[in-house]
Amino acid sequence: MKKNLKLGLFGFGCVGQGLHHVLHETNGIKAEIKKICIKNPNKKRPLSDHFFTLNADDILLDPEIDVVVELIDDASAAFGITKKALQNGKHVVTANKKMLAENLEEIFHLQQQYDKSVLYEGAVCGSIPILRNLEEYYDNDLISGIEGIFNGSTNYILTKVFEERKNYGDALRQAQDLGFAESDPSLDVKGFDPKFKLVIAIAHAFGVFVKPEQIFNIGIDSISDLDLKFAREKGYGIKLVARAIKSGHDVFGLVAPQFVDAHHPLSSVRNEYNAVTVQGAFSEKQLFVGKGAGSYPTGSAVLSDISALTYDYRYEYKKLHQQANLEFSNETSIEAFVRFPHGTAISIQDFEEFQSGYASNGQHYMLGRVNLKKLAEWATWENVGIILSPEARFVTKTEKSEVLTYSAA
Amino acid sequence: MKKNLKLGLFGFGCVGQGLHHVLHETNGIKAEIKKICIKNPNKKRPLSDHFFTLNADDILLDPEIDVVVELIDDASAAFGITKKALQNGKHVVTANKKMLAENLEEIFHLQQQYDKSVLYEGAVCGSIPILRNLEEYYDNDLISGIEGIFNGSTNYILTKVFEERKNYGDALRQAQDLGFAESDPSLDVKGFDPKFKLVIAIAHAFGVFVKPEQIFNIGIDSISDLDLKFAREKGYGIKLVARAIKSGHDVFGLVAPQFVDAHHPLSSVRNEYNAVTVQGAFSEKQLFVGKGAGSYPTGSAVLSDISALTYDYRYEYKKLHQQANLEFSNETSIEAFVRFPHGTAISIQDFEEFQSGYASNGQHYMLGRVNLKKLAEWATWENVGIILSPEARFVTKTEKSEVLTYSAA
Numbered sequence: 045m046k047k048n049l050k051l052g053l054f055g056f057g058c059v060g061q062g063l064h065h066v067l068h069e070t071n072g073i074k075a076e077i078k079k080i081c082i083k084n085p086n087k088k089r090p091l092s093d094h095f096f097t098l099n100a101d102d103i104l105l106d107p108e109i110d111v112v113v114e115l116i117d118d119a120s121a122a123f124g125i126t127k128k129a130l131q132n133g134k135h136v137v138t139a140n141k142k143m144l145a146e147n148l149e150e151i152f153h154l155q156q157q158y159d160k161s162v163l164y165e166g167a168v169c170g171s172i173p174i175l176r177n178l179e180e181y182y183d184n185d186l187i188s189g190i191e192g193i194f195n196g197s198t199n200y201i202l203t204k205v206f207e208e209r210k211n212y213g214d215a216l217r218q219a220q221d222l223g224f225a226e227s228d229p230s231l232d233v234k235g236f237d238p239k240f241k242l243v244i245a246i247a248h249a250f251g252v253f254v255k256p257e258q259i260f261n262i263g264i265d266s267i268s269d270l271d272l273k274f275a276r277e278k279g280y281g282i283k284l285v286a287r288a289i290k291s292g293h294d295v296f297g298l299v300a301p302q303f304v305d306a307h308h309p310l311s312s313v314r315n316e317y318n319a320v321t322v323q324g325a326f327s328e329k330q331l332f333v334g335k336g337a338g339s340y341p342t343g344s345a346v347l348s349d350i351s352a353l354t355y356d357y358r359y360e361y362k363k364l365h366q367q368a369n370l371e372f373s374n375e376t377s378i379e380a381f382v383r384f385p386h387g388t389a390i391s392i393q394d395f396e397e398f399q400s401g402y403a404s405n406g407q408h409y410m411l412g413r414v415n416l417k418k419l420a421e422w423a424t425w426e427n428v429g430i431i432l433s434p435e436a437r438f439v440t441k442t443e444k445s446e447v448l449t450y451s452a453a
Numbered sequence: 454m455k456k457n458l459k460l461g462l463f464g465f466g467c468v469g470q471g472l473h474h475v476l477h478e479t480n481g482i483k484a485e486i487k488k489i490c491i492k493n494p495n496k497k498r499p500l501s502d503h504f505f506t507l508n509a510d511d512i513l514l515d516p517e518i519d520v521v522v523e524l525i526d527d528a529s530a531a532f533g534i535t536k537k538a539l540q541n542g543k544h545v546v547t548a549n550k551k552m553l554a555e556n557l558e559e560i561f562h563l564q565q566q567y568d569k570s571v572l573y574e575g576a577v578c579g580s581i582p583i584l585r586n587l588e589e590y591y592d593n594d595l596i597s598g599i600e601g602i603f604n605g606s607t608n609y610i611l612t613k614v615f616e617e618r619k620n621y622g623d624a625l626r627q628a629q630d631l632g633f634a635e636s637d638p639s640l641d642v643k644g645f646d647p648k649f650k651l652v653i654a655i656a657h658a659f660g661v662f663v664k665p666e667q668i669f670n671i672g673i674d675s676i677s678d679l680d681l682k683f684a685r686e687k688g689y690g691i692k693l694v695a696r697a698i699k700s701g702h703d704v705f706g707l708v709a710p711q712f713v714d715a716h717h718p719l720s721s722v723r724n725e726y727n728a729v730t731v732q733g734a735f736s737e738k739q740l741f742v743g744k745g746a747g748s749y750p751t752g753s754a755v756l757s758d759i760s761a762l763t764y765d766y767r768y769e770y771k772k773l774h775q776q777a778n779l780e781f782s783n784e785t786s787i788e789a790f791v792r793f794p795h796g797t798a799i800s801i802q803d804f805e806e807f808q809s810g811y812a813s814n815g816q817h818y819m820l821g822r823v824n825l826k827k828l829a830e831w832a833t834w835e836n837v838g839i840i841l842s843p844e845a846r847f848v849t850k851t852e853k854s855e856v857l858t859y860s861a862a
Contacts, residue, residue, distance in 0.1 A: 171739060175591040180589060181582040181757055186479060309742070312721035324753060330580060331742035333718070346732060348590055356544060 049075040049354055052103030054125055055115035056080050058167075058223075059139070059346060060337030061090065063113070066347060073351045075111070079103050083116075085359075104128050111135045111353055113346060119143040126151065130158040137349040139166030139342050142231075149201035149253040152361060161358035163349035168241045169194055169318040170341030172334040173348065178248040179359055182322060190249050191287035192320035193313050194238035194299075196336035197225035198264050198284045200316045201233070206281050207314075212267070223338060224300030224316050235261035235284060235299040242286040242297055246372070249288065250295050253386065254372040260420035262300040266429050270407060271383060275303060275431075282431060283310050289323075289438055290329075294373040298416065302421075302432035303381065374416045376438040382410045383423060383429040390428075394418060396439075413439060458484040461512030461543075463523035463534055465489050467632075467748030468548070468575075468755060470499065474829060475756060482760045482820070484520070484856075489828070491769060492525075494769050497816060513537050520544045520762055522755065528552040534611040534622035535560065539567040542721060543652055546758040548575030548751050551640075554649035556779045558662040569769035572758035577650045578603055578727040579750030580758065581743040588768055591731060599658050600696035601729035602722055603647035603708075605745030606634035607673050607693045609725045614681065615690050616723075619677070633725050644670035644708040651695040651706055653730075655781070658697065659704050661773030663781040669829035675838050679816060680792060684712060684840075692719050698732075698847055703782040707825065713792065719825040735763060783829075785847040792838040799837075805829060805848075822848060 053060050064077055080095050081103050091097060103109055104125070112129035112416040114122050119142040126136050126143070138144065144151065144167050155162055165175050169192070178187070189345050191356050193199050204215035216233070231237045237281045239261040243254050264284050275282055280303040282434065288297035304311040309331050313319040318336025321329045335341040377396045384390050386406045395412035414422075422428050462469050475488055489504050490512050498505060512518055521538035523531050528551040535552070538545050547553065553560065554574050566572055574584050578601070587596070602608050606628050610837070614626035625642070628634040640646045648670040652663050673693050684691055689712040697706035713720040718740050722728040727745025730738045744750040786805045793799050795815045801807050804821035811818045822841065823831075831837050 066595070171733075171737070173586060173739075177582060177586070183587055186475070186756070322479075324580075328580070328744055328749060328753075330582075331740075333740035333742065334736055336527055339739060344737075347595075352589075 049110045052078040052109040053113045054219045059343045062343040064119040111217045114138040136162045141167040141240040143258045146245040166342045166345030170336035171344045172332045189289035189323035194241040194286040196316035197232040203314045234263035238286040239299045262423040296376045296438040303434045334352045377411045377415045379433040379436045381431045458519045459487045461518040462522045468752045471752040523547040529735040539563045545571045550576040550649040554652035554665045575751045575754030579745040580753045581741045583729045598698035598732035603650040603695040605725035606641040612723045642674040643672035647695040648708045670707045671832040691802045705785045705847045712843045783825045786822045786824045788842040790840045791819045
């Protein structure tokens with residue numbers, strides 16, 4: 045019952061080339077590349093000329109092409125391609141998390157309108173099949189939270205900083221040399237990239253569409269040598285953690301660095317690896333680990349999406365139909381370590397629950413539970429460092445825990 | 454499009470009771486328990502009498518019941534129930550790995566014959582959705598191997614032995630007290646339980662039906678204090694690892710203890726947790742971690758299977774159709790550490806590749822690559838200990854590696 049698919053590619057970088065190679069080498073996937081749209085006609089290409097075009101319509105208007113595989117950087121151009129592909133009766137496979145995060149609700153509606161499928165497993169945590177697992181395996185109302193390391197570059201940097209006692213700049217340069225970090229690393233180190241992925245994951249985990257600007261992202265770029273020293277003294281590592289939980293009718297979400305001790309499930313996730321834990325009521329925690337950065341993991345996920353289309357797979361967005369009354373909210377607080385220079389307008393009274401404080405050489409360190417909005421504001425201030433506590437979790441005013449628990453009857 | 458399913462349960466222990474509780478508490482799964490078949494009429498039950506019956510046919514012949522959930526211990530009785538349920542037009546959900554491993558090919562054919570579904574995610578690695586991932590996500594010919602910790606009880610014991618320097622007997626008793634190990638622990642510690650799971654996983658990973666007796670299982674019951682001392686000196690842990698790989702037209706498989714160093718992906722999998730790594734050509738390794746022992750993880754997987762049936766899900770056994778020419782084989786060798794008392798008929802010449810040896814106080818230690826059949830035979834001898842090397846992998850005579858690799862074009 046498998047279909048023979050004809051593909052039109054946009055972009056022919058590492059992922060595109062790897063895809064071509066694997067499709068060519070294997071018989072398992074009934075798909076072949078017909079045309080590749082590129083931007084630069086002068087680059088040397090490893091394939092014969094008739095594969096290439098500079099004109100998007102050679103793909104988008106070709107009735108023979110079933111699937112558009114979009115592998116370009118530019119989010120707004122990618123959205124244009126996606127839209128036009130759907131309008132012209134083609135499925136779309138994409139790994140463009142920014143484009144998806146910014147337009148997910150519209151992309152959802154476009155799929156219904158044109159009765160075509162958009163698959164994007166490669167957009168979230170590289171090769172980890174998290175979206176399909178959220179869709180297919182956790183297709184009931186028992187999922188209460190997801191959290192994880194959604195960005196391979198920053199995890200690589202943090203691993204090097206801790207394990208090889210590299211300084212931040214050297215670790216960043218090394219990540220760039222290995223192709224894990226973008227030449228403009230701010231999307232990664234400021235936490236935007238994992239936020240885009242969190243937006244997508246929230247839609248599939250809880251059936252809620254959130255705009256990227258609704259979720260706060262605190263990056264790892266303000267981590268100082270003092271923070272590292274503090275972490276080492278305590279035996280902690282630092283991970284950039286994306287998380288979202290369901291609590292009553294609220295969904296809370298945040299991207300922020302967090303201290304982790306040696307027994308934390310994410311502490312052993314090293315280098316460019318990504319990890320996601322899914323918290324279910326009955327199954328407790330599931331951990332998924334796989335490579336998150338680099339072209340192979342993305343290529344692998346894109347390949348699986350293409351393979352799924354040969355079986356007419358599409359996301360059902362099941363949770364969307366099950367959880368009509370959930371809403372994203374930032375009305376919550378979380379425990380964090382806050383470092384700031386003397387003279388900064390942060391005091392004990394700002395904490396909803398103050399744990400401990402310490403001052404030395406003009407620097408203050410305070411540990412306690414802080415409202416999310418306040419925390420996000422502090423994070424934008426000069427020389428303020430924010431790292432969540434190892435046990436950090438969202439706490440609401442009423443502290444009503446909606447996490448389902450089970451006790452044997 | 455969800456169906457309202459009526460369930461008939463066989464067995465009402467922890468898993469069954471938890472299942473009832475969760476179905477009762479949530480609205481996400483459109484399923485209700487109609488009847489429960491029990492063996493002992495005198496046990497006090499937390500539900501009213503009209504739920505219970507001693508007569509299997511009250512469930513198997515009730516046309517209103519859509520799904521039989523089989524949660525009993527006895528493998529041959531469970532197979533009888535499964536067969537009769539299918540013959541009477543009912544789907545089956547089961548977590549009975551022994552029953553499945555011994556009858557998988559027949560169960561596959563029965564599903565086709567009666568056009569009904571048998572789901573058994575709970576049979577392999579508790580709450581980890583590994584079967585569905587193998588079926589749905591790795592639905593192409595790019596999967597080259599799976600390996601992992603498939604048994605929670607033995608992993609709990611090995612964790613305690615290493616981390617708390619407990620002796621073997623104490624750790625086993627503690628595992629039994631916590632309900633992780635059976636009162637007859639030999640299925641676990643001799644490696645039969647993970648072998649049953651490996652049989653099931655091989656069918657879904659490679660499309661090959663293997664009989665349990667075809668796969669060698671070396672347990673952890675012969676690990677001695679000397680082995681532990683050796684491991685500690687080297688900074689190794691020990692894990693009971695189940696593995697299978699595809700090489701050319703062969704599928705090799707084995708269950709055996711293995712030394713792991715701190716950076717091995719399985720080394721951080723502690724206590725009753727299970728883990729599976731899936732080796733793909735393009736995606737490199739995926740790691741799945743979740744609780745493997747205890748009634749909640751099994752209940753969670755059973756619940757997901759029931760939920761999947763409300764969407765008419767069934768395993769397609771895709772690999773079976775894709776890989777018609779694969780066969781299970783033991784014609785391979787693997788690197789192991791072998792300990793034996795002086796006078797045992799093991800010599801350097803028995804190794805296909807000898808690495809090193811050492812003798813002290815009447816004990817010999819040899820490290821090298823050994824043919825699988827020889828290794829399995831040694832494992833049955835008195836006072837012989839066998840633990841695979843940290844880097845152990847199957848090696849064939851021709852050493853022809855069929856693992857697909859990718860190099861950028």
